[in-house]
Amino acid sequence: MEKLIEVKDLRIEFASGKKIVKAVNGVSFSLEKGKTIGLVGETGAGKTTTALGIMNLVPAPAGRIRGGEVLFKGEDLLTKTQQEMRQTRGNRISMIFQDPMTSLNPVFTVGDQIAEGLHLHTKLSALEATVKAQDMMERVGIPAARYNEYPHQFSGGMKQRVIIAIALACSPELLIADEPTTALDVTIQAQVLDMMRNIRNKLNTSMIMITHDLGVVKEICDQVAVMYAGQIIESGSLKQIYKNPQHPYTEGLFKSLPKINENTERLIPIKGIMPDPTNLPEGCSFASRCPIADKSCVNIRQLSKEIEKGHFIRCMKRS
């Protein structure tokens, strides 16, 4: 299978006063056409920053990409000018942001907002774009008759559908979804995930799904990459990560969740908190919270090693 996107050793920093926040520290992964990868991790793990890096949207001047490559069909997106990127964003790569309440423009009708990308990126006439936008609305489960309504007339779940319609209007090859269902209730989340799955399968879109919810990942992803302190600490197929998690952090994440399908008397939390991104340790950034770490973990840089085909971890104790 051909690789649609390949991220190699991506590094992103933010300047914060005199300190430097190391948000993304050498993230590498690749994704084949039609597949979905889940980027999981807790607040501050660098998931969203990685996505912004791929889109070349890291807010300057505070933030800057320090190194790495983002190869999209072999072309490095990081070497492109902003003007060239504008041809790509919304057309070949789209992004869905977390909060459906604030990512729509309140003074334009939802139909016009869906058609906007079509006007910019395709040669369709105004009428054709309207028809296409209406078609997109139907696909995401909104009656086309609501074309001329404004965002405030829609509920949260419906707004998120509008955003998905905008993102998919130009049939992008890659869709980056940043916590697309986090703000929604579970029954609505189930509807939206179901719809996203159907559309993805129909259009053969590749997806990068950013979430902190391991349940959502299981619903929609083929591959999983677990992020911690700006690094991917474990990656593999859905089955490898869920059936055989190897990194102590991944294990800890699964253990700390209350289970709906079994009874647990007491949860097993991960002790401590994530290290300060302005002051990351030389070695393993999880060492201070890790139950199996020893002195050497703190000092030695952890490299990503393949422990079975396609299953990588960054832990010298387990590889």
Added chain:
Amino acid sequence: MQELVRVENLKKYFKTPLGMLHAVDDVSFSIKQNTTLGVVGESGCGKSTLGRTALHLLKSTDGKIFFEGKDVTNVNKRQLRQLRRNMQIIFQDPFSSLNPRMCVKDIIIEPLKIYKVCKSKGELEDKAVELMSTVGLSTRLALSYPHELDGGRRQRIGVARALALNPKFIICDEPVSALDVSIQAQILNLMQDLQKERDLTYLFITHNLSVVKHISDEILVMYLGKVIEYAKTEDLFARPLHPYTQALLSAIPVPDYDYVQKRVLLKGEISSPIEPQKCCRFAGRCPAAQEICFKQEPKMVDMGIRHLTACHFAGQVNLL
């Protein structure tokens, strides 16, 4: 076990330009001492309003609230002040529920100052140290300000503040929703330990069904201001009776590779709580709805040992 809190036919309506908004409509429950009642439901179902009304933070429209067997529905200001010592609340957002201009120690001892519990400054200091160690906060943080701390530690401050007056009853309004899972587990464990040690009674409001299953003895499922199912935790998860509960349980994404789930996808979204019609409020979205559901409001019926549900076809519907 003794009953600590009982609420009977509690109603809370809000006036809106379009009519009365029925936020909490005819809700009854009771909580035994040293147990946890979980309240679940989706946004806008009235679960937070229920908590606040039970605590007298909002004045109830109708209904009765009993605390330790006494009717406290219409207490005067002075009585309410005494009542509040025994009823505390932990809020959802540890970022906005703490005063940014007060240091950790001052936030924790504020309730003690208000109720003039401690005689001297030294006693206050001692009490602050004691509370901080109870909730697992290092005392070196006593003079830190909330913005310097992470979400988990901030929520520990919220817990310490709620415990300061040694209350009997704590309303926990989504106390772990804003936290990451590894931290969420720390706080849930802390709350369970404190419950055992201090004989606490919780009303635990959340939208997260896995959390509510883990922490509750009994569960109340709400939909549009109404209780639609009320049962022991094991019973509710083993045999959900109301079609909404069934759909809700089936919609949770379970992070287990081998777990196969039958999914009931509900159509549409929650309807308006303003001037709701006299019918089953879930009827419009219910896959099993029949004519009667749109005409008549279902009554709460007991379908076993304290397993109550409000559905015309209770026990006959199984969507799963």
